[in-house]
Amino acid sequence: MNWDDYEGLGRALHEANPDVNHLTVADADLVRLVSALPGFADARIRPDATSLTAVRFAWVAAAEGDDDGSPYDGSA
Amino acid sequence: MTHVDRREAGLYWQSRMGNNADGIGGNAHRYDVVAEEADGSISSRHFLVDYGLKLGGGRGYSCEFPSPEGVFVRRGESAPDGGGGPPEALLLTHAHEDHLGAVRHAIDMGYSCPPVYATAFTAAMLNNSLVKAGIARDLWPEIHIVRGGDVAEIGSAKVEFVPMDHMPGATALRIRTKEASVFHTGDYKFDETLALGERADPHRLRAIGAEGVDMVVSDSTSVATNGAPASEAEICRNLTRIVGDSRGRAVVAGILGSQLDRLVSLGRAAHANGRVLAVCGRSLADNVAAAQAAGLDIEGAAGTRILTSREARDLPPETVLMVTTGAFAQSNAGLMRSAHRQPGALPIDENTTVVIPQRAIPSVKTAHASMVAKLEERGAKVVTAERAPELGYGPIHQSGHAVERDAKLLYTLLKPRKIVAPIHGDGKQVEANGRLARSLGIPSLMLERNGAVVHIGASGASVVGVEEVSRIGARESEAVVKQLPRAPRGQGRNNRAPPAVFVYDRLDGSGRIVQHANLPAPEVSTRPKAPDGPQTVYAGARLHVQTSR
Numbered sequence: 001m002n003w004d005d006y007e008g009l010g011r012a013l014h015e016a017n018p019d020v021n022h023l024t025v026a027d028a029d030l031v032r033l034v035s036a037l038p039g040f041a042d043a044r045i046r047p048d049a050t051s052l053t054a055v056r057f058a059w060v061a062a063a064e065g066d067d068d069g070s071p072y073d074g075s076a
Numbered sequence: 077m078t079h080v081d082r083r084e085a086g087l088y089w090q091s092r093m094g095n096n097a098d099g100i101g102g103n104a105h106r107y108d109v110v111a112e113e114a115d116g117s118i119s120s121r122h123f124l125v126d127y128g129l130k131l132g133g134g135r136g137y138s139c140e141f142p143s144p145e146g147v148f149v150r151r152g153e154s155a156p157d158g159g160g161g162p163p164e165a166l167l168l169t170h171a172h173e174d175h176l177g178a179v180r181h182a183i184d185m186g187y188s189c190p191p192v193y194a195t196a197f198t199a200a201m202l203n204n205s206l207v208k209a210g211i212a213r214d215l216w217p218e219i220h221i222v223r224g225g226d227v228a229e230i231g232s233a234k235v236e237f238v239p240m241d242h243m244p245g246a247t248a249l250r251i252r253t254k255e256a257s258v259f260h261t262g263d264y265k266f267d268e269t270l271a272l273g274e275r276a277d278p279h280r281l282r283a284i285g286a287e288g289v290d291m292v293v294s295d296s297t298s299v300a301t302n303g304a305p306a307s308e309a310e311i312c313r314n315l316t317r318i319v320g321d322s323r324g325r326a327v328v329a330g331i332l333g334s335q336l337d338r339l340v341s342l343g344r345a346a347h348a349n350g351r352v353l354a355v356c357g358r359s360l361a362d363n364v365a366a367a368q369a370a371g372l373d374i375e376g377a378a379g380t381r382i383l384t385s386r387e388a389r390d391l392p393p394e395t396v397l398m399v400t401t402g403a404f405a406q407s408n409a410g411l412m413r414s415a416h417r418q419p420g421a422l423p424i425d426e427n428t429t430v431v432i433p434q435r436a437i438p439s440v441k442t443a444h445a446s447m448v449a450k451l452e453e454r455g456a457k458v459v460t461a462e463r464a465p466e467l468g469y470g471p472i473h474q475s476g477h478a479v480e481r482d483a484k485l486l487y488t489l490l491k492p493r494k495i496v497a498p499i500h501g502d503g504k505q506v507e508a509n510g511r512l513a514r515s516l517g518i519p520s521l522m523l524e525r526n527g528a529v530v531h532i533g534a535s536g537a538s539v540v541g542v543e544e545v546s547r548i549g550a551r552e553s554e555a556v557v558k559q560l561p562r563a564p565r566g567q568g569r570n571n572r573a574p575p576a577v578f579v580y581d582r583l584d585g586s587g588r589i590v591q592h593a594n595l596p597a598p599e600v601s602t603r604p605k606a607p608d609g610p611q612t613v614y615a616g617a618r619l620h621v622q623t624s625r
Contacts, residue, residue, distance in 0.1 A: 004213040021384055023355065023364045024375060050219050053200050053369040057207040060365045063384070064358045 010058020080541030086533030101130025121231035129177035141178035169262030171201035189217035196370035197245030210575035239274035240264035269309035296501030312341035326393035333359025343378025346397035354388035403434035415450035426455030
């Protein structure tokens with residue numbers, strides 16, 4: 001896996017770190033946790049902010065699932 | 077397709093969607109910067125402001141949005157269908173779906189998105205939208221982070237991002253050329269007690285006004301509302317009393333996922349009453365994660381840690397304030413699932429106080445009333461935003477949009493020399509905004525339809541023509557979805573459904589079908605990997621941004 005495989009990284013982070021707070025994990029800790037995943041090939045590459053944020057959301061998705069239904073049209 | 081000539085020097089503005097007779101949404105605007113060069117030639121560049129969704133609409137679509145045809149560039153091509161140059165940039169005013177939600181659909185339809193300029197929180201929520209849609213990473217637009225005070229240069233125009241109060245990262249845009257100056261408000265209000273992000277600065281707005289503003293393109297949503305709005309600080313105090321009166325009981329609050337300032341208020345209410353704060357629900361979790369990604373100190377503002385539902389599940393319920401989704405009674409949101417006792421939902425019973433600090437909008441009132449009744453059947457005490465004043469708590473909700481007082485303040489600060497153009501509202505809201513401007517001695521430009529092209533130059537501001545602007549109606553493809561594996565809902569990653577696959581109809585400006593479901597098929601290739609061929613045609617379009625840092 002590399003930094004662009006955000007969905008795979010999100011699932012792997014959830015499986016490897018079920019007790020870590022995926023909502024408020026700091027960027028530096030997120031990089032460290034991804035780099036420690038088995039099979040991660042980009043450990044020497046510093047991710048750009050967009051890639052790191054994508055991984056963060058994929059972890060949230062893996063942990064929280066889709067039960068929510070709150071697409072908000074913003075007009076309230 | 078009609079085309080309005082844009083060769084006279086000045087600034088052109090076109091609302092491509094957002095001024096809709098059938099409701100608010102799908103906000104998208106085009107600005108053309110036309111300048112006469114030293115050698116007498118004419119240069120022309122353009123950019124987009126917002127590209128959002130209109131949800132529902134009663135025609136069976138999940139959403140509608142302004143067509144990318146003729147505006148965005150198909151992947152592998154160098155110009156939009158029908159010719160003309162590609163937009164230089166997409167500037168996003170804030171992170172609500174009605175302002176950025178169409179980007180993922182345009183990419184899904186096979187278009188490239190121009191470079192995006194947005195504040196960190198808005199950029200993070202765009203990122204979230206692309207993740208949710210399962211868009212392959214190499215199809216994402218370039219995303220450039222800006223802060224309040226940053227200025228992007230697009231041709232001869234300078235565009236300043238001006239913080240406004242609405243949600244974290246919300247900005248207005250001050251667009252200046254040699255001939256014209258426009259202030260595009262985005263969604264806004266004035267509330268200096270909001271905790272997250274940069275606040276609207278009346279001193280800066282006054283300075284902008286002193287330097288000259290020709291036209292204000294202005295949010296109309298709540299301008300028809302009179303009186304003094306409740307501040308978030310007042311709402312926080314009232315929520316603290318409600319939580320205090322629920323000693324010994326579980327407290328569950330239902331909000332909208334994007335209401336992070338309300339989440340902060342609930343966190344402060346929890347902390348003041350010796351409770352911890354926990355959140356449950358995907359969109360709420362997404363917004364909290366976006367705040368973290370954007371560097372917003374949401375825990376610091378709330379004065380308490382934010383626990384996941386997993387971290388909170390073994391704590392005594394009377395020590396927790398659990399915040400979930402469902403303020404609009406969405407079918408699979410947290411409160412709705414609890415009301416219907418779905419597997420895995422938060423338990424709600426006679427020892428639970430449910431707080432809903434968000435008024436129901438007209439389109440959800442029936443579902444909302446039904447959900448509240450169900451929660452009360454479970455024995456819960458339910459304090460809605462509508463009931464809180466009657467119960468003696470005072471207001472626990474305030475619109476995120478400018479009421480009359482706010483709009484009056486903005487126009488007084490900006491002193492537009494020529495005109496106010498009301499947008500983002502239905503007929504009554506837009507009319508109220510125009511009436512307010514006229515009461516202050518400022519003419520108003522009342523656009524009757526999307527697609528009108530307005531020229532702002534030395535001679536004033538006027539409509540120079542109208543172009544047809546079509547919409548796209550998006551609906552989930554049942555045939556495709558049924559072929560995909562769909563894991564049963566439950567806990568953890570097993571309850572993830574595959575991203576929805578959409579088919580797209582072309583609609584006319586009023587929403588009637590013009591071409592039925594035979595637009596380019598949704599590219600399954602946008603999901604696992606990129607198709608062959610060039611993916612980005614915007615290599616030369618990076619803007620120069622003067623930072624305010």
